[in-house]
Structures are given as structure tokens and as C-alpha cells.
Amino acid sequence: MAHFDPNAKPFSHKWLDERLAVDTLQKVLSTEYWIPKNINFLWAMGMILAATFGILLLSGIFLLMYYIPDTKLAFDSVNHTIMGEVGYGWLWRHMHGVAASVVFLIIYIHMLTGIYYGSYKRGRELIWISGMLLFVSFSAEAFSGYMLPWGQMSYWAGMVITNLFSLGSLNLNGLVEWIRGDYVPGQAFLGRFFMLHVLLMPLIIMALIVLHFGTLRIPHVNNQDGEEIDFEEEAKKWKAGNRKESKVIPFNPVFLSKDVFVMSIYFIIYFYLVFYHFEFAMDPVNFDPADPLKTPPHIYPEWYFLWSYEILRPFSKNAGLIAFGFAQVIFFFLPFLDRSANVAPANRRGLFKYWFWILVVDMIVLTIMGKVPPMGIYTTIGTVAAWTFILLWAVLPFITKMEKPVRGSK
Amino acid sequence: MSDRRDFFGKALGAFAGLGALGALYAAKRTWDPLPSVKAAGFTTLDLSGLSENKLYVDKWRGKPILIIKVAKNSKPNEAPNGNNKNAYEDPRLISVGGHKYMIVIGLCTHLGCIPDYFSDKHKFICPCHGGQFNAAGEVLKAPPPSPLVIPPFKITGNKVVLGEEGPEYKKLKESGLVA
Ligand code: HEM
Ligand code: FES
Numbered sequence A: 001m002a003h004f005d006p007n008a009k010p011f012s013h014k015w016l017d018e019r020l021a022v023d024t025l026q027k028v029l030s031t032e033y034w035i036p037k038n039i040n041f042l043w044a045m046g047m048i049l050a051a052t053f054g055i056l057l058l059s060g061i062f063l064l065m066y067y068i069p070d071t072k073l074a075f076d077s078v079n080h081t082i083m084g085e086v087g088y089g090w091l092w093r094h095m096h097g098v099a100a101s102v103v104f105l106i107i108y109i110h111m112l113t114g115i116y117y118g119s120y121k122r123g124r125e126l127i128w129i130s131g132m133l134l135f136v137s138f139s140a141e142a143f144s145g146y147m148l149p150w151g152q153m154s155y156w157a158g159m160v161i162t163n164l165f166s167l168g169s170l171n172l173n174g175l176v177e178w179i180r181g182d183y184v185p186g187q188a189f190l191g192r193f194f195m196l197h198v199l200l201m202p203l204i205i206m207a208l209i210v211l212h213f214g215t216l217r218i219p220h221v222n223n224q225d226g227e228e229i230d231f232e233e234e235a236k237k238w239k240a241g242n243r244k245e246s247k248v249i250p251f252n253p254v255f256l257s258k259d260v261f262v263m264s265i266y267f268i269i270y271f272y273l274v275f276y277h278f279e280f281a282m283d284p285v286n287f288d289p290a291d292p293l294k295t296p297p298h299i300y301p302e303w304y305f306l307w308s309y310e311i312l313r314p315f316s317k318n319a320g321l322i323a324f325g326f327a328q329v330i331f332f333f334l335p336f337l338d339r340s341a342n343v344a345p346a347n348r349r350g351l352f353k354y355w356f357w358i359l360v361v362d363m364i365v366l367t368i369m370g371k372v373p374p375m376g377i378y379t380t381i382g383t384v385a386a387w388t389f390i391l392l393w394a395v396l397p398f399i400t401k402m403e404k405p406v407r408g409s410k
Numbered sequence B: 001m002s003d004r005r006d007f008f009g010k011a012l013g014a015f016a017g018l019g020a021l022g023a024l025y026a027a028k029r030t031w032d033p034l035p036s037v038k039a040a041g042f043t044t045l046d047l048s049g050l051s052e053n054k055l056y057v058d059k060w061r062g063k064p065i066l067i068i069k070v071a072k073n074s075k076p077n078e079a080p081n082g083n084n085k086n087a088y089e090d091p092r093l094i095s096v097g098g099h100k101y102m103i104v105i106g107l108c109t110h111l112g113c114i115p116d117y118f119s120d121k122h123k124f125i126c127p128c129h130g131g132q133f134n135a136a137g138e139v140l141k142a143p144p145p146s147p148l149v150i151p152p153f154k155i156t157g158n159k160v161v162l163g164e165e166g167p168e169y170k171k172l173k174e175s176g177l178v179a
Helices: A013-020 A022-031 A041-064 A074-085 A089-117 A125-147 A152-166 A173-180 A187-217 A231-239 A251-276 A303-312 A317-337 A351-371 A376-401 B002-031 B167-174
Strands: A034-036 A248-250 B043-046 B055-060 B063-069 B094-096 B099-105 B116-118 B123-125 B132-134 B139-141 B153-156 B159-162
Touching (some): A034 A231, A041 A089, A125 A317, A152 A187, A231 A248, A248 A251, B043 B055, B099 B159
Antiparallel strands (some): A034 A248, B132 B139
8 A cells, every 4th residue: 555654855765765666666677686697798788789879869869950851951961061060060970970880790799699608598588589679670770870961872772772672573663662752762761761760760779678678687697607597596695695605796786887897998999989980980982972873883781781781692683682581580580490408608509609600700701792892703702601691590400409408507 | 347348448449440540541641752753754865966885874753764876786795694695686775766775774673773884895784783784774694683674755756755655665565675
């Protein structure tokens, strides 16, 4: 039964707790959310992602004050107004561009960490799936943002990517024109991608981050040995003062301080890039205004889309689209394609160890091949790497089915 | 009592569902191309005075139009798919005033980049994924699955109007040569 102490001072701790249950909230969400001790800096990547999303939001708000979503004005509003006239406008633009690029590096590290340690199994399937939804949403967010400066790369990337929706021989040109609101990318196209980039996608991403955190709460994070920890038992030890014996620490303030340490190093590197090496995140071709009558000599997506783009390239149109679609969705199914019950680091898991490292190398090769022109030996390497990617996923259920139980896991 | 609640629940659900469908439809229509965008655009090409084997570019409905007055000998220097016949003999060319022209929408049928014309090789090469076409717009090398598309046209004297279907266009269309 609700009880309100008439003598509690407004906004005092007691007053707030009676109305908002702040004590319970704080316990559930932070001081009694238990984190295993047996983890390493790779477990800080999630919080780094959350912080980088914060940076994107903040810098984006400032850019939004001067950006104009009009095909005639957009290019100058970015390249003249924001970069030249607005005080510190360049800072927001470079922070936004660099963050948009490095966020994908961190996402890939975060995903590969999850794969390496088997953190998508035994109660953690929804963490993985919500994470993949975040990956797809971030991709949509990055793509829609890339359209906004209305430079040559914006225009032609917009052309090529929206054409994917004609779905090859199905020739759904009506669908493509519907997505664009025009026969070719134009004002209607810029307007709707602007809306997606500054409102709808950020809203979806924020909702998904809440979901992602929610899916983590009950299974808790995994650890370096994939050990199944009795969190209640270990928490009791901690609370009883046996901090040395307990296998866990509270998220706040103990674990958070470690997170903040890794984040600080990350931000030192990040701001170094923002101030001294922002150019890697700015494609020179996009400093030419969009020209519907001239395709740039060599077009390619931003580095983080290259691996899946390269899976599209070596095949004929229809096969390429199928392969590309496959690459987009296959990671969602990882928790169900991995048939082994082992939750353990890949290097203790027999053939899966090789599977993991071949996947990593293959994705790097695909990324490099996606950047070079589609010619001669590059086409051959690209084709082999694309087939390797597909075959890896085809063999995954079989090699994991054969896997022997790892000592210590059930 | 629970029947009543059931009924109200269903009625509410039905109305809310109708409203949601209506909202979805409105949202779909909002994304549709505007009438001003769809209103057919026409472009008139004047073909007198073009030089042979040189690429000319015009624009129709925002899309690039590629025009070549095809030379008598327009064999591609090399055709990875074996189709290295002389483009001048191609039935897709449009005859105007005793000359043959390639008039196509300049968007690669793979994913829509504009292919570059190399007049010495008598072929187009697409900058995006390396597709190739001959001087009549036929595919010489994948990934593009089909020839460059011929827009609807009508011949009047030495001029060609794009956006209108003349008898020559209809004939090509019937023989399945426009796309
Ligand atoms: C882009 C926004 C994302 C944010 C803000 C985010 C945030 C977080 C946070 C804070 C954690 C807990 C700490 C940690 O283990 O690092 C976490 C865990 C996890 N995330 Fe993400 N994440 C994002 C994207 C993804 C993606 C794309 C995937 C992969 C599909 C993913 C899969 C996972 C998994 C499997 C865990 C559990 C790790 C474990 O149990 O050891 N997340 N995430
Ligand atoms: S768009 Fe021309 S080959 Fe892909």
C-alpha cells in the first residue's frame, strides 16, 4: 500500500523514493546489477558504443541548426555555411563524421567479441538479435546521413542502393520510384532521407538500445571462460563483505569505473582523429556537388559497408542480390546455426576456432577488395572471398554439431 | 459481463484496426511521387550535325540519355561474352535521316551508374562494377543482365521526341528490343 510521509521534505530522498521508488530503481539498474570479474576491456565496447551514439546525437543537433534539406542549397549549407561561417561548425561536422565512422569499427569489434566468446547462446539469444537490429538501424542511419550533403557520392550511392530494391529480374521499378518519390534521386528523396536521419532512425535506435540493455539484465554478461555463474549466490558473498571470493562486482560504481577508464582512452584516440585526421572519414568525391549526368569514375561505399558490397559485386545481377541479401541477414541466425551447447572462447572450441578466424580474415579481405576497382586479379580474389563467406555459414551447423563438450560447460 | 467486455474489446479493436489501415494508406500515398514529378516530361533531341562514334548526353525525366551516331564499323575491340558483332548491324539502332543512332537511357541496367564510352574500343564500361556494353547498348560483360533501355521515342524529321511512343518505338517494343 502506498504510504506518503506527510513530514518528508519535498524532493528529499525519502520524498522521491516514496513517489518514484528511486532506491529500487538504482539497485536494479546499477548498484545491484552484477558483472563478472572475469572479463576484459572488450566488455567495455558496449558502453563505448552508447557514448559514441551520444556524441552523434549532440553534434548532430548543432549541425541541424544550419543544414538545409534542399537539393539546391544542401551542398552549400554544409560546405560553406557550416564549414566556413558558423563558429566551430567544422568541429561538429568533424566530430559527427569521425564518430559515424569509428562507431562501425567498435560495432564490429563488439560483434566479433560476442562471437568469439559465444555470448549469443544460453539465454543470450535476444541480446544478439537486438544487437543485430541495432546494426541494421545504424546502417540505415549512416546511409541516410550520407545522402544529406548532396555531393557526388551521396547522389550515386543513393542511386545504386535504392536500385537494389528493384530486386533484380523482378524489375520492381515502381517500388524503387516509390522509395525515391521520383524517377531518380531528387528533392523528394532528399526530404525523406533527411526525415529518416534526424528523427525516425534515431528514435528507433534509442528504443533498440533500451531493448538491448533489457535483454542483458536477466542473463547478465558472459565472461572470458563462458562460466555459468550463480549471480545471486555470488552477489550474496559480495554483500556479506567477501569481496575477494565473490566472482562478481556491482555495475555501479565498481565496474563503471573500469568502463570509464577504457572510454577515456577511446576518447583520447577519438579526439586525436577529430582534430588531426578527420579526412579519413570525409570522402573527397563528396566535395563535388551532385551531378545526375556524371557518375564519378569509381564509386564505392564507406569502408564499413565494403565487405557486404563486395559480396554483391562478383556475381551476375540476380545471384549478386541473393548473395548480398544473404550477407545482410545471416548474422541474425547465428544463435541457431551454432548447434553446439558450448559457451566458451573460440580457441577452446575445436573447428569453430578456425571458423572464427577465417571469418575475420575473409571479412577483411572482402573489405579491401570492395575498395579497389573491379578488375583482373581483384575480381578473382573478390569472388573467392565471397564464396568463402557463404560456405563458412553453410558449414557452421555441421562443424558445431560435431563439437565435443568443452570442460566446465554443460 | 465478460461477453459485454469481449464485445467492446472487439469493437474497439476493429475501429482501431481500421484507423491504422487508413493511416498506413495515407503514409504510403505520402511517399508516392508527386503529380508534378510524374507529369510526363518530354525532351526533343536534334540529331542533325552529330559526329560519328562520339557520345552525346542529354536529359529526360532527370535521367541521362546517351546518344551515339554509330559508325559503319563499330566492332568492340573485345567482348568477354563472345558477342563481338558489329554494333552497326544491331536491330536496336534507330534510323533517322539515313543514319543509325543508339539512343538509350544512360543508367546501367545493373544498379544505375552511368557507363563511360570508350570510342577507340567501341564499347561502354561501367565504373561501378565493371559491366560492359557495345555501341548499340548490348551487354558484352556481366553483371548488367540486359541491354541499356531505349526510352519511348517518336521520330519527326531530323528530330526525336522522348516520352512519346511513335510507330518505330512500338515496332521495337513488339520485337522485345527496347529493354
Ligand atoms: C550500436 C549500438 C550498441 C550498443 C549501444 C550496445 C551496447 C551494449 C552494452 C552496453 C553491452 C554490455 C557490455 C558489453 O558486453 O560490452 C552489450 C552487450 C552485448 N551486445 Fe551490444 N551494443 C550495440 C550493438 C550490438 C551489436 C551490433 C551486436 C551484435 C549483433 C551486439 C551484441 C551484443 C552481445 C552479444 C552482448 C553480450 C556480451 C556478453 O554477454 O559478453 N550489440 N551491448
Ligand atoms: S551499375 Fe553498372 S555494373 Fe553495376
